[in-house]
Amino acid sequence: MHYQEIQPSGLLARYIKCYWALTIDPVDAVGEPETVLPDGNLEIVFNLADRFRRFHADGEIELQPRAIVVGQMKRFVRIQPTGKVDLFGVRFHTAGAYHFFKCSLSDLTGKIVELDSILTRHYADLEDRIHSAVATEDRVSIIEKLLLNSLSPPDSNEKVVDAVKAHIAGNDGVVSIHQTARQFGVSQRQLERHFKYMVGVSPKFYSRIIRLQSIIAASEFQTADDLSGLALRFGFYDQPHFVREFGELVGKSPTAFLRDENRMAEAFIGS
Missing domain, CATH: 1.10.10.60 (Homeodomain-like)
Structure with a gap:
């Protein structure tokens, strides 16, 4: 397993906690479902390898999309890799994400949604570009440029x-x-x-x-x-x-x- 965090640069450090990457070989990845707990942060996650299963409370098992936005969680979520794990993510500071999504963040609360369902024109072809990038640093560079272009001014509140x-x-x-x-x-x-x-x-x-x-x-x-x-x-x-x-x-x-x-x-x- 290899986990890496990269700090955002310049202006984005106010809104983004970190960029992160996680890789796990298939032999080590597949096991019991993992429980993810609420932590107060919203994330964008790109899955660059095999997809994850999500276990719903009603017994439904869902294959997660390859690029998702994880809204504020109000309860635990159980997920399980199906093979190789290769993830790249953006972890926002609490209240940081609203500067980039043109909606109330309460619209995303308790939800895991496909990234392209809520993105603006600034993010066209983002998923393809992230997948095509060779290194984590390249992915950080790609997404930082896009985030800077879509940054909204501060709210008076x-x-x-x-x-x-x-x-x-x-x-x-x-x-x-x-x-x-x-x-x-x-x-x-x-x-x-x-x-x-x-x-x-x-x-x-x-x-x-x-x-x-x-x-x-x-x-x-x-x-x-x-x-x-x-x-x-x-x-x-x-x-x-x-x-x-x-x-x-x-x-x-x-x-x-x-x-x-x-x-x-x-x-x-x-x-």
């Missing part, structure tokens, strides 16, 4: 959205949205409208995503016996609420997640 995002992240997602809106001088309704347009989800749901990611980071050195303390630390005052919200986003209980993560770590250390 962008500053407050950025400030609230930073506030939520700085508090591990444990915030009162009502108090946060008052703190930053906007009504809760205005803040929700701006967030849905620029981020794709409400500030309350964005807080849930950040809290989930903070819990996962903090649980790395936890055991199942520590879960009550972990729940209290992140603002859950009863265990059922913690288990229910965690399960909705992750697809398993905190205990099962921790057990599986520890099992993976032990296998890695022992290999």
Whole structure:
């Protein structure tokens, strides 16, 4: 397996977190489905090799398109490679993608859609050019030129959205949205409208995503016996609420997640 991240250049660094590339040989790629969790970021992903399966909650199995936009995720997604893995992606900062897509990002929330279904004329033949490029650096160069050409000017409400995002992240997602809106001088309704347009989800749901990611980071050195303390630390005052919200986003209980993560770590250390 080879994973690489490349930082965006110049002006685009404000909107794009990184470009990334992942390659895995077929013998190592095919196995149990992988669970992808909400992380607050929107991505464009180009599949340069064998396609992925996506497992839907109703039992349907779908072959993913070769070029997709992954909107804000509100729950886990299970995917599985069918052979060789060769991916190239653009990972936007939270609220970065709205500068390039001429729609409210809430239109993409909870969806994985074909790239060409939402692109403007700036992106004509982009998929073919990405596939034809020889190296990751060439793909970065191609997409940076196109992104720069389609960059829209800042929205007048962008500053407050950025400030609230930073506030939520700085508090591990444990915030009162009502108090946060008052703190930053906007009504809760205005803040929700701006967030849905620029981020794709409400500030309350964005807080849930950040809290989930903070819990996962903090649980790395936890055991199942520590879960009550972990729940209290992140603002859950009863265990059922913690288990229910965690399960909705992750697809398993905190205990099962921790057990599986520890099992993976032990296998890695022992290999």
